[in-house]
Amino acid sequence: MTSEGVRTTVVVITWRGREHIDACLDALAAQTRPHRTLVVDNASDDGTADLLAARTGVEVLRLPRNLGYAGGLAAALPRVDTPFTAWLNDDAAPSPDWLEVVEGNLSATTRAAAASSVLLTPDGGVQSTGVRLTSDGHGADATGRGPVFGFCGGAALLRTDVLRDAGGVPAEFFCYYEDTDTAWRLRLAGFDVVRTEATAAHLHGASTRPGSVLFHRWNEGNRLLTLLRCAPAGVALRELARFAAITALLPWRRLPHPPPNLRAGVRLRVLMKVSFLLPSALRARWRIGKRAKVSRREVWKTWAGR
Structure with a gap:
């Protein structure tokens, strides 16, 4: 059971994340908004499990095999009992007010089912403000200040009940496009995705190799x-x-x-x-x-x- 006042379960998906997940969990511990942290460990074999066992205030769901980012999110969803579900990469370190800002934006309107974040590169540049939809159907990073089609799954907040009603997370995707697909389904269901100013520093590709x-x-x-x-x-x-x-x-x-x-x-x-x-x-x-x-x-x- 979650504590009174906790409205969000932050789901962190990790695989061989020992080198960078500490920064993510430290940033979550410093949040100004109370929350529940659930780490899904995709059968890491690099000592991540031992590191997680030593952390306090963190729940861990260890999977018997690597189900990828999408599979990890799908496995976590049945365990979420809060109104909001946050998706967070293990190589993302949100600013202290990140959860406060995304919760505030999503709570401000019932029309929105998801809130995006501004993902920053290690040197402070804008990596993504959400997802835009190209003319040939690619989900690409948006970097401007205008509205976004969807959210980047590296750091986002969703309404748990709407996510479930929309079909949950496509576990068969393993990784990539689970965010674009989910945002698309939310829009088809009549909901919006709001762009917020909540920020998180993101290493990008710490567990996968973009371009490989x-x-x-x-x-x-x-x-x-x-x-x-x-x-x-x-x-x-x-x-x-x-x-x-x-x-x-x-x-x-x-x-x-x-x-x-x-x-x-x-x-x-x-x-x-x-x-x-x-x-x-x-x-x-x-x-x-x-x-x-x-x-x-x-x-x-x-x-x-x-």
């Missing part, structure tokens, strides 16, 4: 799955066909040193993953459509390419 082969497999595959689940049918089919066509043409282009996202083998693995998960994506699409209060076309028209 695995990154592109997760990133591109989950983008296509998100489109199949949430976008207008024409957009989803267009982007899937475009991805397949570029993949088919790559053997004839003979690029001397192609980046991972332009390697035919990597892209074929993406298509295999999408094909394998297509039945579950289409079932999810049907469920999302049944809950929707705003049409897919309207959400796309409003936000794509902004």
Whole structure:
């Protein structure tokens, strides 16, 4: 049971986070707003478990295998008994008033179901103020001061009941695009995502390697799955066909040193993953459509390419 006055469970997902999670937990301990901290340890084998066992005021859910960021969030959700759920990377260190600011913004309106944060680079630059939706359906970091389509999962706050009603977290994504997919479903359900001035310093990619082969497999595959689940049918089919066509043409282009996202083998693995998960994506699409209060076309028209 949570203490009186605690409105948020902060869910921290870690995997081999021994080198950086202390900074995250120290920053949470310094918050001006009371909260519950739940760390999901994705079967770390680097001593993270021992470090967590030595911390006070931290609950730990240790998983038997690495389920990724999305899988960890999905495993934690049934254990959350507070009105709000915060998602926080283990390499993010929020400012002392972070939770106070995001809670205040989300409490100020019932129209919003999620609040974004401003993620800062170690040198103080703006890494992300949320997620924008590109004209081809990529979820990209927004860095301006205007409204955002979605939140970056590195540091965000969501209404727990709305998140559950919208279908929870897509555990099969493993990592990347679970935030864009969730924000998209919240908007289809008729809710807003608010941009806040709450800040958190973020190392970015401490557990994964942006630009690596695995990154592109997760990133591109989950983008296509998100489109199949949430976008207008024409957009989803267009982007899937475009991805397949570029993949088919790559053997004839003979690029001397192609980046991972332009390697035919990597892209074929993406298509295999999408094909394998297509039945579950289409079932999810049907469920999302049944809950929707705003049409897919309207959400796309409003936000794509902004």
